[in-house]
Amino acid sequence: MNDYASRTRNGDARPQSPTGQAAIEIENLTVSYGRHQILKGLSLEVPTGSIFGFLGVNGSGKTAAIKTLLGFQRPTSGRARVLGYDVVNQQSEMRMHVGYVSETNSFYDFLTIPQLCALSRDLHQRWDQEAVDRSLKLFELPLNRHVKHFSKGMKSQLALCLALGHDPDLLILDEPTTVLDPVARQVFLKMLIKQVAMAGKTVFFSSHIISEVEAIADHVAVLHAGRLVIHDELDHVRDWQKQVRFTYIEEPLAEEIERLGRLPGVRRIEQEGRAVRLRAEGNVDALVETLQARPYELRNLEVTTVSLEDVLLEFLRGEV
Numbered sequence: 001m002n003d004y005a006s007r008t009r010n011g012d013a014r015p016q017s018p019t020g021q022a023a024i025e026i027e028n029l030t031v032s033y034g035r036h037q038i039l040k041g042l043s044l045e046v047p048t049g050s051i052f053g054f055l056g057v058n059g060s061g062k063t064a065a066i067k068t069l070l071g072f073q074r075p076t077s078g079r080a081r082v083l084g085y086d087v088v089n090q091q092s093e094m095r096m097h098v099g100y101v102s103e104t105n106s107f108y109d110f111l112t113i114p115q116l117c118a119l120s121r122d123l124h125q126r127w128d129q130e131a132v133d134r135s136l137k138l139f140e141l142p143l144n145r146h147v148k149h150f151s152k153g154m155k156s157q158l159a160l161c162l163a164l165g166h167d168p169d170l171l172i173l174d175e176p177t178t179v180l181d182p183v184a185r186q187v188f189l190k191m192l193i194k195q196v197a198m199a200g201k202t203v204f205f206s207s208h209i210i211s212e213v214e215a216i217a218d219h220v221a222v223l224h225a226g227r228l229v230i231h232d233e234l235d236h237v238r239d240w241q242k243q244v245r246f247t248y249i250e251e252p253l254a255e256e257i258e259r260l261g262r263l264p265g266v267r268r269i270e271q272e273g274r275a276v277r278l279r280a281e282g283n284v285d286a287l288v289e290t291l292q293a294r295p296y297e298l299r300n301l302e303v304t305t306v307s308l309e310d311v312l313l314e315f316l317r318g319e320v
């Protein structure tokens with residue numbers, strides 16, 4: 001079993017917040033739609049103050065998990081706490097401190113932005129119109145048009161601006177940038193970092209865009225078919241795998257390649273004639289020593305890093 005699967009299964013390497021209180025704590029959560037089990041024993045902690053990327057391919061269960069965290073979907077078993085509030089019994093208290101942006105945002109779209117702000121201000125105990133105005137200005141959203149005439153991207157931008165208005169301690173975003181163009185996406189992500197994360201708030205966002213997670217997240221979790229296959233600091237994942245390349249003097253026999261595959265830390269082998277590429281994890285220095293001690297001369301041995309994208313893609317495909 002690989003290192004990450006054991007961490008997830010045993011829960012012995014969960015990230016901790018500096019205060020000890022995680023912003024989100026999920027314990028053995030199971031969610032079913034009818035007879036179909038969507039989330040299968042999810043356990044996860046999101047440290048306070050982190051920017052947490054929640055990755056998964058289409059249909060892996062990201063929205064189901066987020067709906068459960070917000071109290072819109074009842075767990076079948078297990079439990080979850082958001083900012084210390086139980087998601088089943090303390091929903092209204094919890095929602096006062098959480099901002100939420102979904103992939104499909106619904107507003108009273110016959111209103112203009114100032115009218116929507118007035119409505120939101122009435123609904124929330126604390127409301128920071130200056131913060132909203134700053135965000136609206138960054139996106140250059142028109143104030144005098146009815147929201148029903150906005151594009152999907154503009155509605156996403158507006159949803160983020162409004163979510164920031166009640167100064168939430170935690171922002172939960174369900175694929176917030178899917179409908180944004182590259183320019184708007186960059187503004188959106190920068191704004192998240194500047195206005196939310198730098199103020200010590202927590203951001204939990206789902207995505208299937210690896211580059212977006214790489215650009216802003218400090219923690220990542222990957223969901224595959226309703227199960228968590230990894231959750232860790234992004235830097236750990238980045239350093240996790242290495243590629244070892246070398247060339248034999250003569251083309252190696254199939255038995256030699258099989259033996260290489262059994263060496264500790266070797267995850268995958270590709271061979272083309274005399275050239276071999278190993279994907280390795282763990283103590284790669286020890287692996288290199290073992291390779292050099294084998295009874296074959298190896299040439300041009302080189303260790304390189306594996307891109308974060310390649311590592312995460314393996315998890316997303318469920319190959320780990």
Ligand SMILES: Nc1ncnc2c1ncn2[C@@H]1O[C@H](COP(=O)(O)OP(=O)(O)OP(=O)(O)O)[C@@H](O)[C@H]1O
Pocket residue numbers: 033036038056057058059060061062063064065208
């Ligand atoms: N209301 C529902 N009733 C029954 N099954 C549902 C319902 N909503 C979602 N599902 C199923 O639950 C699974 C997980 O869906 P979910 O929307 O959580 O995935 P996701 O990871 O958010 O996907 P995407 O990236 O496409 O938004 C899918 O197989 C989906 O078909």
